[in-house]
Amino acid sequence: xxxxxxxxFAQNKKGAVADILRILTEADIxxxxxxxxxxxxxxxxxxxVDDTIKAERALVDNGKAAHITDVLRIxxxxxxxxxxxxxxxxxxxxxxxxxxxxxxxxxxxxxxxVNVNDTGEAERALDV
Amino acid sequence: xxxxxxKDVECMPPEQLRQLQSERLKSVAERNxxxxxxxxxxxxxxxxxxxxxxxxxxxxxxxxxxxxxLRDNYPYGLFAxxxxxxxxxxxxxxxxxxxxxxxxxxxxxxxWGEVMARTLGxxxxxxxxxxxxxxxxxxxxxxxxxxxxxxxxxCATIPASxxxxxxxxxxxxxxxxTFILCTPSYALTLAEYIxxxxxxxxxxxxxxxxxxxxxxxxxxxxxxxxxLRLKAFDIYGLSEIIGPGVAYECEAHEGLHVAEDHFxxxxxxxDTGVEVEDGQYGEVVFTCLTKExxxxxxxxxxxxxxxxxxxxxxxRTSTRITKFAGRTxxxxxxxxxxxxxSQVEAVLLELGGLAPYYQLVVEREGSLDKLTVLVELTPKxxxxxxxxxxxxxxxxxxxxxxxxLGLAVKVELVDPKAIERFEGKAVRVxxxxxxxxxxx
Numbered sequence: 001x002x003x004x005x006x007x008x009f010a011q012n013k014k015g016a017v018a019d020i021l022r023i024l025t026e027a028d029i030x031x032x033x034x035x036x037x038x039x040x041x042x043x044x045x046x047x048x049v050d051d052t053i054k055a056e057r058a059l060v061d062n063g064k065a066a067h068i069t070d071v072l073r074i075x076x077x078x079x080x081x082x083x084x085x086x087x088x089x090x091x092x093x094x095x096x097x098x099x100x101x102x103x104x105x106x107x108x109x110x111x112x113x114v115n116v117n118d119t120g121e122a123e124r125a126l127d128v
Numbered sequence: 129x130x131x132x133x134x135k136d137v138e139c140m141p142p143e144q145l146r147q148l149q150s151e152r153l154k155s156v157a158e159r160n161x162x163x164x165x166x167x168x169x170x171x172x173x174x175x176x177x178x179x180x181x182x183x184x185x186x187x188x189x190x191x192x193x194x195x196x197x198l199r200d201n202y203p204y205g206l207f208a209x210x211x212x213x214x215x216x217x218x219x220x221x222x223x224x225x226x227x228x229x230x231x232x233x234x235x236x237x238x239x240w241g242e243v244m245a246r247t248l249g250x251x252x253x254x255x256x257x258x259x260x261x262x263x264x265x266x267x268x269x270x271x272x273x274x275x276x277x278x279x280x281x282x283c284a285t286i287p288a289s290x291x292x293x294x295x296x297x298x299x300x301x302x303x304x305x306t307f308i309l310c311t312p313s314y315a316l317t318l319a320e321y322i323x324x325x326x327x328x329x330x331x332x333x334x335x336x337x338x339x340x341x342x343x344x345x346x347x348x349x350x351x352x353x354x355x356l357r358l359k360a361f362d363i364y365g366l367s368e369i370i371g372p373g374v375a376y377e378c379e380a381h382e383g384l385h386v387a388e389d390h391f392x393x394x395x396x397x398x399d400t401g402v403e404v405e406d407g408q409y410g411e412v413v414f415t416c417l418t419k420e421x422x423x424x425x426x427x428x429x430x431x432x433x434x435x436x437x438x439x440x441x442x443x444r445t446s447t448r449i450t451k452f453a454g455r456t457x458x459x460x461x462x463x464x465x466x467x468x469x470s471q472v473e474a475v476l477l478e479l480g481g482l483a484p485y486y487q488l489v490v491e492r493e494g495s496l497d498k499l500t501v502l503v504e505l506t507p508k509x510x511x512x513x514x515x516x517x518x519x520x521x522x523x524x525x526x527x528x529x530x531x532x533l534g535l536a537v538k539v540e541l542v543d544p545k546a547i548e549r550f551e552g553k554a555v556r557v558x559x560x561x562x563x564x565x566x567x568x
Contacts, residue, residue, distance in 0.1 A: 009510050009518070011542055037515045042541055044515050056507075063545045065505040098514045115514065 002119050003073045004052045008045045009065040012038065020045060020064060027058035033103040033113075046071075046101070048113070070119050074126060076102070076110040083112045086126060090116070093125035130379050130442040133249025133281065134242065137389055138444045145445060148389055150183040152417035157181040157190065160425060163208040166201055167191070167425065187392060187415055192401065192426045195228060198368065203229040209421050219267040220367045227267075230367050231421035237276060239418055243373035243387040244277020250378040250385070250442075251336045251361045253307055255282030260305035260334075262296060262314060263341065265289045269371030270341055274309035277373060283307075290314065293321045300332045307336040309363075309372075312344035312352065319355035334358040340365065340372060343452065343470055345477045362451060368427055369414045375449060378442040388446035390418045394426070395435055395449075398456040409434045409466070411456050412449070430456045432468060460557060462490055462497045465535050469556040472501060475528045479521075482509060487547045492561045500538045501529060504547055 010016040017036070024031060030050040037044045049055045052068055059066035076082040083102055090097060100114040116122045132138050140148070158178040160167040170191040171177065180189060198206060207214065209231075216232040232240065253259070259278035263270025271289055278285040286305055288296055296318065299305075308315070315337060322329060334356055339349075340363035349360045364384055365372035374391050375384035386393045395410040396403050404410035412431045416423040432455065436448040454468030461467070469488055476482045485504040490497060503525060510518070518541060526539045548555045 007510065007514075009505055009541070009543065011546070039515060039519065042518065044510075044518075060507050063543060065507050065510045065544050067507050067511040098516070 029055045035101040074112040078110040131252040133245045233420040241276040241280035245280040247376035258305040259283045260308045262310035269367045273371040304333040312339040329357040383448040
């Protein structure tokens with residue numbers, strides 16, 4: 001299914017990630033999962049939170065370049081190769097994955113998160 | 129098919145124009161020497177007599193006038209006529225120090241009307257048009273300058289002035305003006321207002337817009353044209369010379385024509401004061417040939433532009449200059465290359481989505497100058513982006529700046545509002561080099 005994550009730009013400098021987490025804490029946002037994609041100079045934090053809109057607003061209001069992105073959440077069997085099986089469907093359909101991460105949610109359910117250009121197309125490929 | 133307000137003068141054979149300029153220069157040199165103690169002193173110091181001015185080429189013999197000269201002679205010290213002949217005063221606030229005060233005789237106002245009429249006429253305005261003037265009325269020359277041009281052509285003229293956007297739009301819908309004068313940023317405000325309020329641009333009758341008084345880019349021009357459904361024209365002027373109307377764009381949109389029978393233009397090297405070769409960037413200098421109240425000689429504008437030598441397809445014979453490239457005050461010399469922060473700003477605005485907040489950091493590493501451009505991101509910039517998009521953006525900015533300046537730069541993307549502000553404006557330049565290396 002399509003869910004929303006908050007992505008926020010972070011300069012690669014001391015305290016940048018802590019600053020973002022402080023803003024979210026002060027806005028009383030619960031973080032379900034986060035990942036960092038980075039280069040030498042800057043990075044993006046991708047966050048799954050309990051209130052996406054509120055989180056984005058809090059970050060923007062505090063001077064961060066944040067935005068909401070649609071990503072695909074795939075429920076996975078918690079066994080080896082489960083994520084591979086799903087990603088292969090995407091590559092077979094010629095869909096390029098921009099980035100992906102996985103996490104285990106409450107009650108031990110495993111999820112794969114993928115960011116693609118066209119979530120609709122990817123959903124159709126996964127349903128096959 | 130090109131349009132003109134005064135075709136005979138605007139397309140005058142070049143030799144005839146030079147003849148006219150020569151006669152006028154002689155007269156204005158005499159008038160200043162006889163009536164303005166400041167100029168008399170300057171002439172005497174140079175060992176120059178008004179009789180030495182025999183033709184337009186002798187303009188080079190004349191002393192320069194600086195903005196500080198106007199301030200030092202505040203408020204009326206440079207006026208060349210008695211106050212009884214002055215019918216209008218304008219003043220520019222100036223970002224630093226005292227106001228700059230300028231005066232007009234009745235004839236000066238006629239000249240202003242004439243050059244502003246040419247400006248509007250070059251866009252196609254005729255007396256059948258209705259003008260909406262959204263420049264500020266008051267000491268600023270924009271409002272009354274637009275007003276006098278519109279009335280000189282014979283247009284019904286609406287002195288709307290600035291502000292109260294909702295009311296401005298109502299006036300446009302009800303009074304049906306066909307052209308507008310305002311700053312480009314206000315044009316965008318109007319465009320955004322009608323967009324946000326679901327007002328169809330067709331419900332306005334605007335055909336032409338004349339925008340100036342602040343720097344703007346081709347991207348802004350395209351946006352204004354698309355959203356307000358009009359043809360946009362660039363206009364240039366400064367109160368010290370007359371106000372708007374000093375130079376204007378024609379329908380060829382290939383630079384601005386100087387009203388050169390009234391304002392003689394030179395482009396000089398700001399450091400040496402020597403005229404640059406045609407086609408080279410330099411500081412724009414104007415000599416008022418016809419004005420009475422404040423006929424400044426070789427006034428240094430600190431604006432940067434260059435002459436276009438090819439004839440314009442419109443047939444106007446006066447000197448054509450490119451859109452203004454910046455201010456000499458802001459000029460940096462990096463690895464021997466002249467750099468204006470506004471050039472970088474233009475690149476960022478052209479790329480779209482980027483905030484106009486940037487900072488140039490110049491450092492000396494070993495024997496080389498190093499230029500880093502900090503660029504603020506906005507939530508809009510990063511919308512839908514991944515790290516790869518940002519890297520692409522960073523490369524595009526660096527390549528665009530390099531192709532404009534001929535200098536390799538390092539681009540750093542930073543958080544929104546990360547760049548230091550001073551009184552609301554971003555600090556554009558941080559020069560960390562020793563003074564010796566900033567060499568002018």
